[in-house]
Amino acid sequence: MQLTGSQFTSTTALVGNDLATLPDFPAEIRAPAGTLAGVSGFQVQFGSSEIFTPGDRPDVLVAMNPAALKKELGDLARGATIIINSDAFDARSIEKAGFVGDPLEDGTLESFRVFKVPLTTMTHRSLEATSLSKKDKDRSKNFFALGLMYWLYGRPLEHSLRWIERKFAKTPEYAESNSLALKAGYNFGVTTEIFTSNYTVPEASIEPGLYRQITGNQATAFGFIAAAELSGLDLFLGSYPITPASDILHELSRYKHFGVRTFQAEDEIAAIGAALGAAFGGHIGLTTTSGPGVCLKSEAINLAIMVELPLVVANIQRGGPSTGLPTKTEQADLLQALYGRNGESPIPIIAAATPSDCFFAAIEAVRIAVKYMTPVFFLSDGYIANGAEPWKLPEDKDLPTISARFRTEAEGFFPYLRDPATLARPWVRPGTPGLEHRIGGLEKAEKSGNVSYDSFNHEKMVRLRADKIAGIASDIPDAELHGDESGDILLIGWGGTFGALRAATKSMRQAGVKISHLHLRHLNPLPKNVATVIRSFGKICVAELNLGQLLKIIRSEFLVDAIGINKVQGQPFRVSELVERISAILNQDTVGE
Amino acid sequence: MSVNEATTNLTRDDFKTNQDVRWCPGCGDYAILAQVQKVFPELGIPRENFAIVSGIGCSSRFPYYMNTYGFHTIHGRAPAVASGLKLSRPELSVWVVTGDGDALSIGGNHLIHCLRRNVDLKILLFNNQIYGLTKGQYSPTSEFGKMTKSTPFGSVDEPFHPLSLALGSNASFVARSADREPKHLTDVLHRAAQHKGSAFVEVYQNCNIFNDGAFDHVTDKKSKSDVQLVLEHGKPLIFGSNNSKGIVFDGFSPRVVNVADVGIENIAVHDEMAPLSYHMALSNMVWPESPVPMGVLRAITRPAYDSLVNEQISSTIAKRGRGKISELLRTGDTWTVPPR
Numbered sequence: 001m002q003l004t005g006s007q008f009t010s011t012t013a014l015v016g017n018d019l020a021t022l023p024d025f026p027a028e029i030r031a032p033a034g035t036l037a038g039v040s041g042f043q044v045q046f047g048s049s050e051i052f053t054p055g056d057r058p059d060v061l062v063a064m065n066p067a068a069l070k071k072e073l074g075d076l077a078r079g080a081t082i083i084i085n086s087d088a089f090d091a092r093s094i095e096k097a098g099f100v101g102d103p104l105e106d107g108t109l110e111s112f113r114v115f116k117v118p119l120t121t122m123t124h125r126s127l128e129a130t131s132l133s134k135k136d137k138d139r140s141k142n143f144f145a146l147g148l149m150y151w152l153y154g155r156p157l158e159h160s161l162r163w164i165e166r167k168f169a170k171t172p173e174y175a176e177s178n179s180l181a182l183k184a185g186y187n188f189g190v191t192t193e194i195f196t197s198n199y200t201v202p203e204a205s206i207e208p209g210l211y212r213q214i215t216g217n218q219a220t221a222f223g224f225i226a227a228a229e230l231s232g233l234d235l236f237l238g239s240y241p242i243t244p245a246s247d248i249l250h251e252l253s254r255y256k257h258f259g260v261r262t263f264q265a266e267d268e269i270a271a272i273g274a275a276l277g278a279a280f281g282g283h284i285g286l287t288t289t290s291g292p293g294v295c296l297k298s299e300a301i302n303l304a305i306m307v308e309l310p311l312v313v314a315n316i317q318r319g320g321p322s323t324g325l326p327t328k329t330e331q332a333d334l335l336q337a338l339y340g341r342n343g344e345s346p347i348p349i350i351a352a353a354t355p356s357d358c359f360f361a362a363i364e365a366v367r368i369a370v371k372y373m374t375p376v377f378f379l380s381d382g383y384i385a386n387g388a389e390p391w392k393l394p395e396d397k398d399l400p401t402i403s404a405r406f407r408t409e410a411e412g413f414f415p416y417l418r419d420p421a422t423l424a425r426p427w428v429r430p431g432t433p434g435l436e437h438r439i440g441g442l443e444k445a446e447k448s449g450n451v452s453y454d455s456f457n458h459e460k461m462v463r464l465r466a467d468k469i470a471g472i473a474s475d476i477p478d479a480e481l482h483g484d485e486s487g488d489i490l491l492i493g494w495g496g497t498f499g500a501l502r503a504a505t506k507s508m509r510q511a512g513v514k515i516s517h518l519h520l521r522h523l524n525p526l527p528k529n530v531a532t533v534i535r536s537f538g539k540i541c542v543a544e545l546n547l548g549q550l551l552k553i554i555r556s557e558f559l560v561d562a563i564g565i566n567k568v569q570g571q572p573f574r575v576s577e578l579v580e581r582i583s584a585i586l587n588q589d590t591v592g593e
Numbered sequence: 594m595s596v597n598e599a600t601t602n603l604t605r606d607d608f609k610t611n612q613d614v615r616w617c618p619g620c621g622d623y624a625i626l627a628q629v630q631k632v633f634p635e636l637g638i639p640r641e642n643f644a645i646v647s648g649i650g651c652s653s654r655f656p657y658y659m660n661t662y663g664f665h666t667i668h669g670r671a672p673a674v675a676s677g678l679k680l681s682r683p684e685l686s687v688w689v690v691t692g693d694g695d696a697l698s699i700g701g702n703h704l705i706h707c708l709r710r711n712v713d714l715k716i717l718l719f720n721n722q723i724y725g726l727t728k729g730q731y732s733p734t735s736e737f738g739k740m741t742k743s744t745p746f747g748s749v750d751e752p753f754h755p756l757s758l759a760l761g762s763n764a765s766f767v768a769r770s771a772d773r774e775p776k777h778l779t780d781v782l783h784r785a786a787q788h789k790g791s792a793f794v795e796v797y798q799n800c801n802i803f804n805d806g807a808f809d810h811v812t813d814k815k816s817k818s819d820v821q822l823v824l825e826h827g828k829p830l831i832f833g834s835n836n837s838k839g840i841v842f843d844g845f846s847p848r849v850v851n852v853a854d855v856g857i858e859n860i861a862v863h864d865e866m867a868p869l870s871y872h873m874a875l876s877n878m879v880w881p882e883s884p885v886p887m888g889v890l891r892a893i894t895r896p897a898y899d900s901l902v903n904e905q906i907s908s909t910i911a912k913r914g915r916g917k918i919s920e921l922l923r924t925g926d927t928w929t930v931p932p933r
Contacts, residue, residue, distance in 0.1 A: 015926050094866050159926070208932040212925060226918040236681055238673075256909035258916035261680055261902060266706035270673035273666070273703070277646070277677025280664055281685075285677070289595050303667050392930075430662035430685055433641045438610075441649075442667025450612065451657065570732070 004142040008149060010048045013213045013390045016203030019046035020499060023366025037070045045268035048202040052499035054387065062145050064088060081113045096206045103110055115194055118228035119144055126184030127177050136543065139516045140181035147185025147575060153197050161450040190425040207392055214391040216355035216384035219250035222316065223362025225258050228284045230363065233369055233403040234259040236278035237286045238271035241292065244382040245316040248288045254261045265364025267277035272313065275402035279309045280405060280477035284366055288314040291333045292323065297451035302341045302374055302583060305465065307439040308425045310369035317381040319454065329383035331495050332531050332546035336523055337377040344462045346469035351379040353498035356391035358384065361521065363400060370404045372472060373424040383572045384496040410434030415449030423468035452477045469525060476522045478529035483516030489586055490537035494520040494550055497573055501543055504578035515582065526557065534558050541565055541585055542576060603634035610660045616651060621772035621798035625719060626658055630773055632782040638686050645688045648695040651726050666917035671702025672707035675714050679899045689716040694724050697753050708762035708897040711790040718795050720757055755795045756876035756890060760869060766792040767872065768889040771797035773812035776889065784889055790897045811885050820880060823919040824888035829860040831882050834873040842863040847874050847883065865892040883889035
C-alpha cells in the first residue's frame with residue numbers, strides 16, 4: 001500500500017499539483033492481515049493551490065478490506081467517496097474488523113457515496129493470460145486500485161508503468177502482472193458506468209523551476225552530503241538501525257563516491273562514539289537515531305560538549321516514552337535534547353519544518369557544529385521523515401558556505417585557546433606535527449586544556465560553554481513570522497507541525513482573525529526577534545505534539561502566560577482542530593485577568 | 594626492529610608529557626608506560642601519527658602521559674571512538690588503552706565487535722582483576738570467591754578469560770604479557786604494532802593498593818619458570834627449570850608431561866596460525882592446573898575493516914568520479930514548472 005501511495009504521489013507531482021502525504025503503517029513488519037492493527041494506510045492531499053498538510057478529512061477512501069474501512073471511517077468527511085474492494089467483505093473479515101453487522105448493508109455508510117468494486121476478482125480476470133499463482137495475482141490488486149484512481153483524477157499511467165518496469169526488472173512476470181493490473185484498473189474506470197464522473201485537478205500555480213519529490217529522511221541524507229561538500233570534508237555516519245531513522249542510514253550508505261563512510265555500529269553508543277572519533281579525525285561526524293537511541297547516546301553527547309568537537313545528533317522523533325509508538329509521530333523529545341544530560345550541558349538545537357526543509361536544516365546543523373566546535377541536535381519527526389512533498393531544487397548559489405578550518409601552526413597553540421568572536425577552540429587533526437595534544441571528559445583548564453579540578457576554573461569553563469552556545473543567537477536568522485507584526489493572538493510552533501499551523505493561520509486570517517504564526521527553526525539558542533514578537537500580541541499560544549515542552553521554554557524565557565495546544569495521539573495536528581482550539585482560546589473571557 | 598621500521602630519530606623523552614603521572618606509587622601502570630614510551634620511538638612512525646584512545650579507569654589515564662594525540666573518552670567506549678578515528682584517518686597508528694572493568698564489563702560489547710571486525714587498532718588491556726579507580730570492587734576477571742568491598746561474602750561471579758573472549762570474537766592477534774616482564778612486554782608490543790588488524794594484548798598488571806600480588810605466581814623470579822609457558826612460534830611448548838616440562842594434547846585437552854618421559858618430538862609445537870581450537874585451549878589454561886601461556890597465542894592474516902571500508906570508498910570514486918550534490922539532487926524523477 002505504501003508503494004501504491006507513493007506512486008500516486010509522484011505521478012500527481014509530475015502533473016503539477018501541489019501535495020503533502022502521510023504514510024501511516026504498523027510497527028510490525030507483517031502485522032496480521034485483516035486486523036485493525038495491520039492496516040497500512042497512505043493519505044495524500046493534492047490540489048491546484050498551495051498545500052501545507054496531508055489534509056484533515058479525506059474526500060476519497062479506497063478501502064481494500066473491512067479493517068481499513070473501520071479504521072478510517074471516523075476520519076472521513078461527510079459525503080466522501082468510498083471505493084470498496086467488495087471481494088474482501090466476507091462475514092469473517094467483517095467480524096475480524098470489529099463490525100457488528102455488514103457495513104455495506106446495514107446503513108453504516110449512509111452518508112457517503114459508496115462504490116463497491118470487486119477489485120480482487122477484476123484483478124484476477126485481467127491476469128488470466130499469465131501463469132502466476134492465485135497468491136501472486138492477489139498481490140497485483142493494489143495496482144488495479146491505483147489504475148482506477150488514475151482514471152478518476154485524470155492522471156497518466158506512463159510514470160508508474162516505467163517505474164514498475166524498473167522496480168521489477170529482475171522478476172519480469174511481476175512487472176507484467178502489475179502493469180496489466182494498473183491498465184485494467186484504469187480501463188475499468190473508462191468503460192464501466194458506475195462512476196458517473198471523474199475529476200480534473202488543474203496544475204497548482206507554483207514557482208517556476210526544476211522540481212523533484214522528496215521525503216524528509218531523503219532530504220536529511222542529501223542535506224548532510226551537501227554540508228560535507230560545502231565544508232570540503234568527508235561525511236562519517238555512525239548509526240544503529242531504529243525506526244523511523246533507518247532510511248537515512250540506508251540512503252547515505254549508497255553514496256560512497258561522495259566520500260561518505262557509514263558505520264552500522266553494534267549499538268547506539270558505539271554509533272555516536274565512532275562518529276565522535278571521526279570528528280576528532282577531521283570528518284563531519286553524524287549519528288542518526290530516534291528518542292530511545294538518544295537516551296543511550298546522552299553520555300557521549302556530553303563528551304562531545306566537553307571536548308568541544310563538531311558532531312551532529314539527528315533525532316527523528318517518534319512516540320515515547322520507552323519503545324512507545326515506533327512508527328507514529330510526536331514532538332516530545334525537545335526537553336530531552338535541551339536538558340537530557342548530566343551537568344550544565346548546553347547544545348544548539350535545530351528542527352526541520354517540512355520534508356524538504358530537512359535538507360537545509362541539516363546543512364545549518366553542520367554549519368553551527370563546525371563553526372562553534374560543538375555537538376548540535378537536528379530534530380525531525382516521523383511525520384516529516386516519511387512524508388513527501390514536491391521540492392523546488394536549490395541552485396548551488398542558494399546554499400550557504402561552511403568554512404571548516406584546521407589549525408596547523410604550532411606557534412602559540414593551546415587546545416582550548418578560543419576564537420574571541422565565536423569562543424570556539426581550534427580543530428586540530430591528528431597527524432599534524434607539533435600540535436599533539438590530549439582531550440577528554442575530565443574538566444579542562446582554560447586555554448591549556450590540561451585536566452583541572454580547580455573549582456574556579458570549573459565555574460569559568462561552565463560559563464564559557466554556556467556563553468559559546470548563547471552567542472550563536474547573533475549568527476542565526478530571525479524566526480519566520482507569518483502575518484502581521486502585532487495582533488490578538490500569536491501561534492507559536494516548531495518542527496514538523498509547521499504545515500498544519502501555517503494552514504490554520506492562513507484560514508483564520510482569511511476569516512478576519514488577527515492571528516500570526518511564529519515558526520521556530522532554531523530552538524537553542526532562540527532567535528533574537530522572538531522576545532519582541534511575543535510582546536506584540538494579546539495572547540500567545542504554543543501548539544505542539546507533546547504536553548507543552550516549548551510552552552515551558554517560552555513561559556520561562558519570556559515570562560508570558562502562554563497557553564498550550566497539545567496533542568499526543570501519534571498523529572499530526574488537523575488544521576480544523578487547531579482552528580477550533582485557537583478560536584476557543586480567543587473567545588475565552590479575559591476580563592479579570 | 595624490523596626492516597619496515599625506519600628510524601625517526603625519536604627518543605623515549607619525545608613521548609613524555611609535562612603532566613604529573615598520578616597513578617599510586619608502585620602501580621604496575623608505571624612499568625607499562627615506560628615500555629610503551631620505549632617502543633613507540635622504535636616503530637618508525639612520526640610522533641604526530643600516533644593516537645591513544647582510552648575509556649575510564651586507572652589505566653585510561655594513559656593518554657595524558659603520552660605526548661601523542663590522545664582522547665580520554667567515556668567508560669567502555671574507547672574501541673568505538675578509536676574505530677571512528679581509524680576509519681577516518683587510516684594512516685594513523687591508533688592504540689586503545691583499557692582495563693578489565695572498562696573493556697570487559699561496561700565496554701564488553703564494543704570490544705568483541707571491534708575484534709570481530711578486525712579494525713586496525715592496538716588494544717592494550719591492563720588486567721589487574723579489580724576495580725581500582727572506584728576503590729576496590731571485584732571486576733569481571735576477579736577470581737570466584739573474591740572478598741571485596743562489594744562482595745563481603747565472597748564473589749559468586751565466574752570470571753572471564755580475556756584471551757578466550759578475544760578468540761571467541763575471532764580476533765586476529767591475541768597475546769599476553771605482564772608489567773613485571775619488561776623485555777617480554779617490549780617484544781609483544783612490537784609484534785602488536787606490526788600486526789595489521791586488531792591486536793589484542795592482555796597485560797597482567799599489579800594493583801598494589803586493592804589487589805596486591807595477584808600475579809606474583811606468574812612474575813616471581815623464583816617460581817616463574819614453573820608457571821610461565823612462554824610461547825614462541827614453531828617452538829615446542831616447554832617450561833620449568835631446565836625446560837623439563839612440556840605440553841602434549843589429548844585431543845583438544847592440553848596435558849603437562851615431563852619431556853624426558855615422552856621425548857621432545859612428542860611435545861606440541863606452538864603455531865600462531867593454528868586452528869582456533871588450539872588457541873582456545875591455550876587461553877583456557879589456568880594456574881595451578883596448568884602453566885600460564887605468555888606471548889603471542891594467535892596471529893593470523895585477515896583483512897582489516899578500515900582497509901575494506903576505505904577501499905569501497907576509493908574504488909567507487911575511481912569508478913564513478915567524485916559525486917556532486919547538485920547532480921545527486923537532480924537524479925531520478927524531476928519535472929520543470931515553466932514560468933507563466
